[in-house]
Structure formats: C-alpha cells, structure tokens
Amino acid sequence: MPVMPTKGKSQAQSTSKQLLVNVPTEGDDTAYGQALFPVPAEDPNDPLQWSKVQKTMILIVVCLYSFLGNSALLGVGPYIRLWSETFNVSQAEASTLISYPNLAYGLTSWLLVPLYLRFGRRPVMLGSLLAFIAGLAGCSRATSFNGLLAARIIHCLGAVALCLAALATLPAAYMLPTKYSWRLFFYVILAFAIALFILAFFFVEETSYQRGKLADTGITNEDHDSANAASSQEKPGSSMVEQAIVIPQRKSFLSTLSPWGRVDRTVPFFTLLWRSMTYILVPQVLWVITSFGIIIGLGGLSFNFIFPIKITEPPYNWPASISGIHSVGGVLGFLLAVPFTPTSDILAAYLTRRNNGIREAEMRLGVMLPAMIIGPIGLVVYGLTAQLNLHWIGYFLGAGMASWCGFFYYSFTLAYAVDSYNQNTSEMLMAINVGKQLVSFGLGFKVLDWIMQNSYAAVISAGFGSILLANNMFLIVFMIWGKRIRRFMSTTWLAKLHGRSAGT
Template identity: 30%
Template sequence: MVFRTLHDLDSTAGTVRLVEAGSAHAVHMTGTDIILVPQPSTDPNDPLRLPQWRKNLTFSILCSFVFLVNFATGGLAPAFFDLSIEFDKSTADTAGLLTYCVLGIGLGNFLWVPCAVYFGKRPVFVVSSGIFFAFSCWSAAADRYETLLVARVILSVAGGSTEALGAAIVNDLYYLHERGAKMGVYMIALTTGNAVGPLICGFIATAIGWRWFLWISTILSGITFVAVVLLVPETRFERKYDDGIFRADGHDGKFKSAALEVEQVSETSNVLLPVRKSYWQQLSLWSGIPADTSFVAIFLRPFLLLVYPAVFWGVLSYAMSLVIVIGVNDLYSFVYQAPPFNFTAGISGLINVAGIIGNLFGAFVSGYLLDRFSERRARHNNGIFVPESRLPLVVIPGVLVPVGTLMFGFAAQRQMHWAVGYVGYGLVSVGVAATGNIAMIYVMDSYYPVAAEALLLVNGFKNVVAFGFVNGIVPWVGASGYEEAFGTLAGLYVFIVGLAIPLYYYGDRIRNHTSSHWKLINSSL
C-alpha cells in the first residue's frame, strides 16, 4: 500500500484566498468580492452547481434526520426515574438506555463513513434511515428492559450516519464562506434534538406514559425515511481540489472561470460535456465504487488521520463538551424528581428549555458569527483565509461551560434552588453546540480533501470517549459527590479547550508541515 502526503492532493493545506485581491478570472459569489472555495467544476452534476433550493431541501432533510436521531435517543431521559421503577433496574442500568446509545452513534460512524466513500452517500442514508425506522418500531413495542436496550442501541448505530456524513454533505453542497452558517444550522438540529426530546417526553410520560413518546418518534422516523428515499440525491463527487488560484503561499495563479472554460471547451474541441442527470437518475442507489482500492483499505485509512493536531484537538474538545451535557442529562431526573424537589417528569424536563437557549446561542456563535469573523480576518490578511482564524471564538464556550458545569454540580450537591441547576445546564449547552461546531469546521477547513474521514474520527471517537466518561459518572457521583465530579469535568474542559491557544499561534506552521511531510494518505484517495 502506497501512502502520500496531503499536499499531493491539495497544496493549499487549507490556506486559501477568500476575498478578491487581483484574481480577475475566479468564480465569485454573485455581487460580492468573495471567491468561491472550492471553485465549481464544469460538470453540471457537480453538487456545488445544484440549484440553491435543491441544496437547501437536501440539507433540511438531513438536519431533520439528525434532529430525530437525538430526539429519540436522548429524549427518554426524563422517564428514567419511572423506567427504573417499572423494570426494577438500578440508576446505572437505566442510564444505559442513553449512554449505550451514545456509544452506538459513535460506532455507527466507523461503519457508515467507509460505506459512503465506497458505495456513495445516498445508499447509506436510505439504508440507515430505513433501519432507524424499523428499530424505532421495535423499541416502542418493547416489553422488557433488555429488548428496549437492544432496539435503542441498533437504531443508534443506524442514526450514527447523520453525524460525520451530515457534516461532510455540508462540504459537498456549500462553499467555504457558507460552512459556518450551515454547520450552525446543522448543530442546532443535532443539539436541540437532545433538548426538545426530553422536554416533550417529560410531559408525555407524565400524561400517557413513556411508550407513547417512542411511538411519536417512530412516526416521525417513517416520514423521514420516505423523504430521504424520494428527495435526497447522491452528493459524492470526484473533485480537483488544487486549483491554481488558491495556493498556500497566497499568490494568485492562473485560473479560468467555470463559465469561460465551458465556452472554450465547446468551441475548440469535440469533447462531449457531461449531461445533467434526470431527477430519477439522481435518486439512483448506485453511483459506482472506487476501482483502485478495497473496502477494507477505505475502512482502515481514516485512523492514521488522528495524529493530525487539528483532528486530535477536535476529538477531545467535542468529546469533553458532550461528556458534560450527557452527564447532566443522565442525572437531572434523579436530582429533581427525588426529595426535596419531587418534580414530575414534565417539570424536571423543563431544564431543557435552558438547554435549547444555550444550544441556539452556541450555534449562532459557531455559525453565522464565525463566518463573519473569519471573513473579517481574511480581509485584514490581504484576502487570505487560514483555518486558525476560526479558533478565537472558542473563548466564549471556554468561559461559559465551566461556569455552568460548576453551577449544576454545586446546585445538585447542596440542593440549591432549582434555577441554579437549570441555568447551569443552559450554559453547559453552549459548549456542545459552539465547541463541537468550531472543532468540526476547523477540521474541514484544514483537511478538505479528506473531510469525511477526518470527521469520522471527530464524531466517532468523541462519542466513544464520552461513553467512557459518562458510563462511569453515576458511580463517580455516588462515591465522590456532584461537586467533585463536575468540578473535575470543568477543569478538564478548560485544559482541553485551552489547547486551541497554541493551535492558534502555531497551527499554520504545524498544518503546513504535516501536510507536506507526513505520508498518511492512502494513494487511492
């Protein structure tokens, strides 16, 4: 097996010209001086050339899917207290209905991403959404704890397709200057699913029983499956990443605009240009497989990417954010539905209102605000964009999350007013949206040609790491108390997110060195 450097695929190493500075022939965002990165190809089937409404429809359906996955898996949390009584299970066993789902979603990434690279993204989403629907039915009909657990784990593995591949499709459909805003919307869907699900489940469980929440999830998953089958096209596309105009040294090369190139090809040669596929052709489940590699090679090749500093930091920072959020989700029903609060499942579930507010704010910071901030930095840098320009905004969750973590821990330990814990959860929720999104966008910007594989590691390992922490948080709290456990989590979060500081100052040099000298990329990429 032959390995190459990332530089062989993309000499920019993520440093590109984003704002016009003398590149007269580049393709621009209409009516602006923003250069489209990557440049659209001449192929009418290039996903970047899809009509905007088709892009947004596809993206909306996938956001609905990722929302539903987290709605269904995380939504059952307010009913844990009732479930533990009904099935005669301990707190730790009942919490497994969430923590094993976290593991299942993470492990699902390691299955679905190689399948998407080998077979295409569309068949993966069709199959995974079908499995998710089938096992949603099974979980709703389950009459034993073990049956319910198995069904939820399998549907979580199926739902894992939405994480790395959902973010990768943003790469397929949108340009660099759009990634932050679109990923912000994607992160809203992901994180609010975790908040809206428990909020609704609490009242449903109180009124008519927890099982009806699962039937509602099943109905929604059936609708999503039909939408994926009928409306989501294949977005896999073999793209030339290294256009001459976008060189890592910031100097402009020669580049013909896509429109000019089409005109010249048609006038000077008899080469037939690709024909736009029909609607039904776009919905084909078969788009070919790579001829120069095996599925096993595709399955193995992402793991070497973990040594890239941006990917490693992305895994740890996103994982730590998720650990804290899931830790609160696992425990709040046992805090607020027990004496002295004695809240119902519905009232304790209202903690997720604060979570939704935190998610929305975090998504705004790491979405729209991040794009505008990066564009402004590029303008001050002679039009040159560097991925590290995304990192300064991580200071916002870097301050809010540890404060919220300490608030919840102290409130739970000392049985302080419920508002302290609820507000604390709102601040914690900023982190999983903001930190996670900034981490994923930084990885995509740094390693664009291998974004799907890199995001597999970020999303897959972050869930595995989170499972390891969260699976032990109930006995940890039982042995040490809420203050010590959540105080330790706050300290770990500050340390890991703080690693963005050396990345900000030295990441450009590290990224260029690793891209040029580290031979980690399978030659078939």
C-alpha cells in the same frame, strides 16, 4: 455563453448541448471574500448546479434525520428511574440504555462513510433510515432490559446527531402519564421516521458526483477560432480559462428515484477503516475529538441523567411529567450562540486582508475566547445547584452556559481542523466521530455511580469543570503555536500517508 456549432455530431450526441464556457481557475468569490471550491461544473447533474429548492429540501431531510436520531437517543432521559424499577436494575445500569447507544454513533460513522464513498450517498441514507425504523419498532415493543438495549443500539447505528434534539426530553416526559407510558415516545419517533423515509425516497437524489477535468469535445479549428474571436472582447486581466465542453441533459425525475448510487470501485473500503484512525494522532483533530466528546459526555449525558432524578426528589418534588424541561436551558444556550455563527469567518477574512491576503487556519480561533471560560463556569453552576439544592433556575443557567460554549467548540474547532488538513476530509470526519463518541461514552458511562460515591460538587463542578477548562485552554496553545504544529506535522509519515492517498 455562446452556443457552438454542432457540425458533424451523431444522433446520440444531439441530445446534449456543446458550449464554449469560461471556467474559473481558482473559484469564484463568495461571502467574506472566500474562494468557491470546488468550482461548479456546467453539468446540470452536478449537485452544485441544482436548484435552491432541491438543495434546501435535501438539507431539511438531513436535518430532520439528525434531529430524530438525537431525539431518540437523548429524549429518554426522564425514563431512567422508571426503567430501573420496571426491569429491576440500578439507575446507573438503566442509564446505559443511553450510554451504549451513544457509543453506537461512533461505530456508525466509521462504517457508513466508507460505504457511501463506495456505493453512493442515497442507498446508504435510505438503508440507515430503514435500520433506524427497525430499531425504533423494536424499542416500542421491547419487554426486557436486554431487548430494549439491543433495539436502542440498532436505531442508533442507523442515525446521526444534532444539538437541538436535546429538547426531545420535554415531550418525552409529558408522555409518561399516558396509557402507553414510555412506549409512546418510540411510537411517535417511529411515525416521524417512516414519514421521513418516504420524504427522503422522493427528494434526496444521489449527491455523489465525479469531478473530472473538462475534456476536449472535438470542436473544429474554425469553430474554435470563431469562438476565440467572439470572446476576445472579454475584459483584460480576466482569470477565466476558455474550455469547450459537452453539457448532458438533466436526469429525469424517475431515474433519480433509483435506490442505487454511483458505485466507485476505486474506494478502498477496508483501507479507509484503518487509515482514518491515524488522524487521531494529529493534534488539531484530537482537539476536535476531545472538545466534542467532553461537551457531549459532560453536558449532554450528565445533564440528561442528573436532572430528572434530582428534580423529582425533595426539595423540588416536581412531577415526572415535566422532568424533561431542563432541555430548554441547553437549547436556549445554543440559540443564543447561533447569531455568532459567521463571526469566525468574518474574523478570518479580516485578518487575511491585514496579512496581505495570506490565510492562516488559526485566524478563526479568536472568537472562541469567551466560550473558553463560560462553559466551565456553567458546569460549576450546575454542580453546585445540585449539591446545595439551590433554586432550580441554576440548572437551566448552568446547562445554557455549557451549551453556549458547546456551540462555539462544535463549530469552530471542526472548521479549524478542516482548514489545517484538507486531505481526505471524509477520513478525518470518521476519526472525529469515532473518537468523540468514545470520549463521551467514557465520561458519561459511570457518572451516576461516581456521584453517589462522591458528590455533585466534586464530580460535576470540580472534576468535569476542570476537564472542560483544560481542554478549552488548548485554544491558546493553537492560537500561538498552531502554525508551528502544522508545519511539523507536514514533515511526518502521517502527511506522506494522507498525501499519497488523497482522493482515494
């Protein structure tokens, strides 16, 4: 890119570079022929222009935070029986120490997303980490059931979730025979959380960025004509638009450490709270909510409640110290699904080329057909293993199958919803997070009571298996009629509401 002359610039302007750049009109091509959007600005302060190392570091911090948050939520599964005895409550009531904090995740996203849109990502993340740390400290020192429950809710209000953290039940169970018993688990998570806060403070820069139109920089006609002459050698048919912009200097490291973000006073905080909930009325979004909620409630919470109780009783009689090993099955299921991550985009790109370059949101859904059946079969296997006291491998196999299915429905239902409705994506995600936690809470809240009143086969295999199968089969509905549904929704008041509010 040729550097333009700097005639007539003030001393203040001399700290910036004035360039004539070629700006893509629709984005550059990336993997699988998909367009790059948004187009990165020439500003070195644009997060899309940051170094790969910095982007990777932020990703690592976010993933570690997600891992710790979900570890703190689900890792305590092996403690249900102990807490029942310690606090003199039923096992079903002790399980609410997981159910209610799980519900808090939904409220967290509903509140934190408008906050980070208004006040910036960095202060909200650092603040939520402090709440996470405070809640964990409270858990580690709690002496009553209600105190422990309150602290659990606080640390979940400050955290987010991630699939692989279900593995935390394994070390949590091994901590039971130690001097500090279940409190050691919270001490360990607390130590990691403090280290993560320090890491986030130094490496997670504010990522909120205002993408305005590139403005005229006052280049003289002589300069512009010279630049046009120089650029006339570009290949014919280029889709690039020449624009002159001022490129500021990169922020100093010290300035990036400010705890304050970029305040956007145009963000209507309270409007976002109610308007986001209207997305629950959109069929594709509702499918994401039920898919996430059912898999979390039936797979994550139910497995977490049932296995530590079953495996420490006859005929298994395993020690409590290894009662968290069931998480290995779920994690293996996720890991076996990871290689299929790009298949959805690959299939969509292939079908787009066959469709003369016209992309439809439903083109990515075909790869989910095997998962549609495998997940419910996993619940049947798990429930029958518990009912008939079959070989313990059945618990691992059932959990692994359900988790393998879950990876597809976690990843691709959300991608499908975003493809279908890309107005106000942040608000859509708020509705999804609130909705999925409500669904998972409802399915996991009384699961132990339901099982005691009926049976493992009736509740897990027949009941939950049927619910998951019914939800999964909506895949066929959207593959066939998804486009018609989208067209109909585009004519409703919901489309007008979110169309008018896009970008606010």
